[in-house]
Amino acid sequence: MAEKSGADILVECLLDLGVEVVFGYPGGAVLPIYDALFNHPTIKHVLVRHEQGATHMAEGYARSTGKPGVVLVTSGPGATNAVTGITDALMDSIPMVVITGQVPTQLIGTDAFQEADTVGITRHCTKHNYLVKDPARLAGVIHEAFHIATTGRPGPVVIDIPKNVQIATAPYKRPEPVAHASYHPQTKADAAGIDSAVEMLAAAERPVFYTGGGVINSGPEASTLLREIAALTGAPVTSTLMGLGAYPATGPQWLGMLGMHGTYEANYAMNQADLIICVGARFDDRVTGRLDAFAPGSRKVHIDIDRSSINKIVDVDVAIVADVGSALADMIALWKARGHEAANLSGWWAQIDGWRAKKSLDYAENATDIMPQRAIADLYTACTATGKDIIITTEVGQHQMWAAQHFGFDAPNKWLTSGGLGTMGYGFPAAIGAQMGNPDSLVICVAGDASIQMNIQEMGTASQYRLPVKIFILNNEYMGMVRQWQELTYQSRYSNSYSDSLPDFVKLAEAYGWTGIRIDGPADLESGIRAMIDTPGPVIVDCRVAKLSNCFPMIPSGAAHTEMLLDPSQVKGSMTDEAKALV
Amino acid sequence: MHIQEELNQRHVLSLTVSNEAGILARIAGLFTARGYNIDSLTVADITPDHGVSRITIVTSGPPKVIDQIMAQLDRLVPVHKVTDLTESGPFVERELALVKVAGIGEDRIEALRLADVFRAKVVDTTIESFIFEITGTTDKVDNFVGLMRQIGLVEVGRTGVVGLIRGKDAI
Structure with a gap:
């Protein structure tokens, strides 16, 4: 059999696995792989400006296309710079394969130049990782890595390849699929759990579907099935930050997002429900609020592909370990086979309509300043009017929550945000990755003035690959969410949360060959947004918004769903030590 | 404010795992990262081809934490099987x-x-x-x-x- 170098085997495997795009940055320990990729006819390499950018691009690509994101970085600093994005992908269950160069095997452990213990460092921020010391093992490991990254609960997998393994040769043939010795995620639910869930749903008087990112990860079919089971049962639907779009925001049974910055109706419905069907969500602290007051009178069904998510935070009555789409299909089939009809939930809906009447997302308009909520609402209106496929990414902070609250998502894979890790600097590279995977979509990163600066160097990447991404900065000259918490907890002592020495974003845009637009006041808002959408190529919008707006509703740390703050008049400015100690 | 602690029960867990580089670090690291206790941990390979090791872990925690430990161990890729000997009958x-x-x-x-x-x-x-x-x-x-x-x-x-x-x- 003909022998190939490790680098050629890697490229051969990527081709076999259908990889079209690799986000990466070259360096000493990956030079053989870069040479194998030189002028490659089908695998496109996107040269980033910082390895963290590559990981978030891969996440944005993966989240918007459903395919795994692939990253290629060098040893040492290349690998350590990728750690934040790898951890982000782990927390949000994003399929990603990161290939890192390593010093040659004989130098491992000698503190060689650009050596880092990559498998050691990434052991607990990956779903799995490998150090490959033999080119003959490379093909098997790469195929296995993609299998692990994309099946079960998806996540990041790191493959560390020493430089001599990239150069040494081994016989290569395409590996046959083999059953893994120990990795067998359960995707099909046990019948008993499905049976209980369906009967509980048929008998419930106040049911709620609490959905999450698992519905998105399961694939578009799962979102269709969620809509079907919601229609069949007539039950209201709420979602976590990660699950937005699985059930349409324009749908009649939509309650809005739940949790810390969720709507009044979503949180009260959770609090008063007699049955909660948790579909691919994980009872995160941002969702539950104070645990002993969380959904006190409800029975709970939890569908999750990861057994360890079940009963981790909240004890449930029925545990269904399965792929969300498969479990929903089973529930729908059984519901129909048993001849169940939607129960009369009019009393429940009347209660919900009472909570909806609170209009918890309303805010006071302001004649002189742009309210950030208004900016998002207008962006939504303008985007919808284009008729284009819209993908929104965000950074992390107030703007992220306002986007989640005021931009409506009607389809899965259109909303890309860092939910679990809360990584500032995620949104802009994620937008680049999404645009790579969806060249015809209108991709907009909603950003804050602080977080956009965390990976702003990737402007060069967008320019180089002619990617027409738009950055819409809600510029209030603060790390707004930090300032908001200081207002709530520390009597408005704004310790280091003012964005001093901001760059002139319009001039920065011009420096990179982008278009820069400044929106100074309410009169320019609509026209500025339209100009952004109509301008070909990449655009930065510096949208100056009211500086001291806060994000409401808000359930403060350690408070119950029913202790929601709806407007600034309810802010006391101090908290107990117990509440202060919570994140 | 003072930190509260819960009452612990002792459990003996038995795992079979693929005998690959880093497996011990993976398991020990899981315990430290998630704040679980290890009272003792033993490991040795148990198959003629040295492919599989048995790891015995003595841990302690409230029942809910023990259940989490089992689930977290079980989802590690190289872990074949996790058994709680304390729960699974006389041992x-x-x-x-x-x-x-x-x-x-x-x-x-x-x-x-x-x-x-x-x-x-x-x-x-x-x-x-x-x-x-x-x-x-x-x-x-x-x-x-x-x-x-x-x-x-x-x-x-x-x-x-x-x-x-x-x-x-x-x-």
């Missing part, structure tokens, strides 16, 4: 200790007498010392070491616990 657990005791005269005789009661073997001796080998449950080893401390304990090496369920079936 045998043993650990081995080497116990060095120094002394002369009556102490020396008393050490030998106690070793006989505990069925500990003498595996090394000088005029002034013994090394005893003792196997048994953790409690038995603790008791023996406690008695030797009063006579002239020098040092102890313990293997940590291994365990298997009783009866003819594998776990």
